[in-house]
Amino acid sequence: MKTFPFIYNEPRDFLKSLQPKAWADFFLGELSPRFSVTAIKAKVIAVKEETPDTKSFVLNPNWLWKGFQSGQHVPVTVEIAGRRVTRFYSLSSHPNDKYLQITVKRQKGGLVSNFLNQNVKKGDILELGEVSGEFVLEKNLPKDLLFLAGGSGITPIYSILQELQKLNGDRNVTLLYFVRSYEDIIFRSSFESMQKNASWLKIHFVFSDVPKEGYESGFLTKEILDKYVPNLKSTSVYVCGPAPMQTKALSLLEGLSVKSELFLLPGQNVTKVKKEGTVDVFLSLSHKTIQVKGERSLLEELEEQGIYPQSGCRMGICHTCVCKKQAGSVTDLSSGEKSQLGEENIQICVSRAESNLEIEL
Ligand code: FES
Structure with a gap:
């Protein structure tokens, strides 16, 4: 506690007041923008085009990076028009790889996914946060595993499949990957070579929009599950995809061991309800009152009015907001x-x- 300017009761308080970490960051940043003692900064060392609307970013993080498990995601913070914005992306590399990789599909109206795809290039620096996520392999893995992926929900599953390849156990693994068309398959060449070389893995692509001869088309159904996973009852299932696919999967797989991760598109995290009139939201820190309709999440309704509170996953997982x-x-x-x-x-x-609300913002 400070009792008089320049006099501190605790030497620790005095040291803190000097903000040594901020100074260290400043000087380290002069040496290299990747260096920091407070933030995980990662240099983009390659950008790979996976599909016309999806890119992978290969990243070399600084010493603060502590690693991850296949299937987990990481917050990525970028500055867009002077505002720091964070979104979560699954890691698509294997934990033992020399570099990290995130794979980002452009979403309609997606601020960060479009920014990354359009602007980020080799040599740029991205800021990462702590990894999180429970969508990881169980400790006691059963012999039969099924992965259901929809669209960009393939990214954590791709990392998990690399992990299974390294474990090299005597397992039967099936991947059913639901995607709009052949051209939209993310990691297509890797999957095609895995399919040739890995006898433990069966991959089936299912196209929802553009059918292709020799491939399944349509959506997830009981018939597709019965056709490709005859021993479904003894199979552990991992599902990652958009909400409708997820809901369908959970209803078809009721009673089975299922782990799932939801991929939300912008604006999809809430059910929009039609309401009459508006309510007042008093922001007590900025002494401002705004009117919202109460039709969607507070975060979205605040952003609509040019107020940008801290956010991350935007789906109730990370607690950033x-x-x-x-x-x-x-x-x-x-x-x-x-x-x-x-x-x-x-x-x-x-x-x-x-x-009417009063919130500390
Ligand atoms: S932004 Fe992650 S919980 Fe709200």
């Missing part, structure tokens, strides 16, 4: 539960305004 609600009621969009009127922490990416 947590802030204190001081008064008023919200609906938690992941559970559908309405909150009490009193003080509590809320995740604004999955909270919709129900009444």
Whole structure:
């Protein structure tokens, strides 16, 4: 505690006031933009075009990077028009690879996915955060495994398949990859060579929009599962894809061992409800009152009005957007539960305004 300017009760407080880490970061940054003692910065060492709308970014992180497990995702922060924006992307490389790789498909209206695909090039620096995610292989792996991937939901699964290749066990693994067309298959050449060389792995592509001779077309159905996974009952299933595919998979696989990871497209994380009128949201730190409709998440409705609170996953996982609600009621969009009127922490990416609100922002 500081009792008088320049006099500190604790030597530790005095040292802190000098902000040694900020100075170290400044000087290290002068040596190389990748160097830092506070942030995981990664240099883009290659950009690979996977499909017309998907690129992989090969990254060389600094010494703060602590590694990951196949199937996990990492927050990536970029600065767009002077504003820091964070999104989560699955790692598509193997944990033992020399470099990391994220693979990003452009989403319609996706601020960061479009920015990365359009602007980021070899030599640029991206800021990463701590990895997270439970979509990883179980410890006691059964013999039969099924992976259901939809669109860019293939990225964590691709890393997991590389892990299985390294484990080299006596397993039967099936991948059913649902994608719009042959041209949209991400990692296509790797899959084609895996299919030739890995007897433990069977890969089937299913095209939803553009059928191709010799391939399945359509969506996930019981018939497709029965056709390609005859021993489904004894199979552990991993599902990663957009919400409709996920819902379908969970209903078809009820009672089985299923691990799933949802891939959300911008604006897809909430059910939009039609409401009459607006409610007032008082932002207590900036002393501002704005009106929102309470039709979508608070995060989206604030962003629409040019207010950009911190956010990451935008689906209620990472807690980056947590802030204190001081008064008023919200609906938690992941559970559908309405909150009490009193003080509590809320995740604004999955909270919709129900009444006038006061939040600490
Ligand atoms: S942004 Fe990740 S929980 Fe809200």
